[in-house]
Amino acid sequence: MAYITGSSDVILKLGKSVIRRYRKSDAEAIVAAADSHLVSEYMTATFPSPYTLQDAVNWIDIAGQEGSLFFAICTFDSDIVIGGCGFQHLTGEQSRTKVLGYWLSPRYWGQGIMTEVISSLSSWAFEQLPTLLRIEATVIEENRGSIKVLERAGFHHEGTRRMAVFKNGRIHNVLVMGLIRHEWKDFVEVKTGGVAE
Template sequence: MDEQTSERRNQNSQFLEVTLREFQLTDVEDFFVWASDDRVTAWSRRYTFTNKEDVLAFMEKTVLRHPWMRAICLEGRPVGEISVTRHMDERQCSAELGYMLASQYWGRGIMTEAVKLVLGTIFGDMEGLERLEANVLVQNVGSQKVLEKAGFTKEGILKKYLILKGKISDIVMYSFIPTDN
């Protein structure tokens, strides 16, 4: 897949180049930055990594084998990840969006741009995809804003929907259906 690119003006009126590309094992140092940050992983099903060896093993076993996981790059350097995972049951026409961004980049519009880049290609990349959904913890207001700015529709709150790190959690269900937009 070719690299996807978006430019966004930051608070200092400079353009930030946001790109998506496939991960490489050489990204392990950058991946460790957000994967080892409790503030980032608090919103994820994934636990916080404590060493680079485990991150490397995770990248080899999971990241590089994932059908659609990309590095979110700022000026060419990975600062986060974004993935689309197809449902493999009766919901095969839908997929789930997931993402993480290093905390030092929060609030700059980078994730919103990355999500928009995904929306620009994913329905062509995944044959038969009709719906992209995102499940966000009710407390994760920042992620909800990202999805709304990117054009997702808030469908509602699913109470006691999942157990996340041993705690029963409510989530907000978002969807993007291209024919609705």
């Protein structure tokens, strides 16, 4: 994993993808990647379906706001957007928690791309945000691939919000997955045989 600093809009260069800030020119690629019920099925209702060009333009504006931690996942070689990832801020007494979200174009599933993104992006957040204590993600119970990528990054299943989601005529339990700063450090240390600083 390489951290990029300076004026570049690239956040992380990984083995299988690049994480960078969104650009105005990304709108069509976002639609091509995101406009699929396979993607929206397990996302919250704020993720548009169908996903239009205007939705993409709006998202690029939101992600471009000061302090935003929403990023594009791009192909390593051609720099085309194939997914999104990032953190939602919480306020008040929860401000030292960030909520992780992510999605990938179905064309690229099953290649280990998100496993690498979640693991690296979580490390990036703990290193870049010294006051951050906790990253959490909520996942519909049937979304086994998503649970797997979180577990591989060291997230723990902290509880289940039973029947929390009613979507497309079906009721779902939702798993709360969390990663605490000190667990992350221990996890990275064990995984790499080194220390996370």
